């Protein structure tokens with residue numbers, strides 16, 4: 001269990017001590033390049049960390065350690081909501097496929113009433129809690145697979161950074177995001193041109209050049225757009 005004190009409120013979160021130690025040992029706290037007022041437990045290289053994670057848990061079926069990086073789509077979306085705090089100020093916010101928690105943390109810094117960070121990877125959930133505490137914000141975490149399990153829950157604002165990299169996930173994510181938009185949510189997507197980003201019902205609202213790790217993206221900079229999903 002880890003207890004943090006934030007804004008005078010006690011935050012008691014139950015964290016797996018093994019995951020906490022592992023994240024502390026394999027990452028360093030670094031500023032997010034495009035949102036330097038946010039710091040995250042971050043790694044330099046994906047594959048060695050992935051191998052270490054599998055060794056640690058004695059398994060070879062783990063998802064890649066997405067939680068250890070600020071992805072281009074997430075960075076662009078975080079920058080956008082920090083610069084346009086009217087989008088999230090006073091609102092309930094969902095950060096879908098949160099990874100490190102970057103977008104949920106940015107939303108809270110931009111005045112959101114409440115932010116939910118949803119991710120199906122238990123390591124991500126631990127990283128999100130550690131990153132939120134480090135940045136002095138409170139973020140609700142959720143492990144439900146919102147892309148396949150029906151939910152009646154609605155948020156004012158739904159944000160999705162870098163989720164369109166795999167066909168099935170992309171299709172399910174777009175269906176979920178469209179349903180949230182239809183029920184009145186403001187839906188924004190941060191995406192650096194991943195293969196499965198749909199082409200329909202999206203309006204580009206901003207463009208950023210995002211510094212990224214060459215180890216992951218084969219480039220030092222990724223042009224990345226923020227899209228608004230139409231509420232039709």
Ligand SMILES: C[S@@+](CC[C@H](N)C(=O)[O-])C[C@H]1O[C@@H](n2cnc3c(N)ncnc32)[C@H](O)[C@@H]1O
Nearest residue numbers: 066070071074097098099119120121147161162
């Ligand atoms: C490329 S990372 C993006 C993380 C973060 N949004 C960012 O931009 O930095 C994709 C994330 O999607 C998560 N993910 C994949 N399928 C998911 C699902 N069905 N529900 C929630 N999260 C999911 C992964 O665990 C991973 O953390």
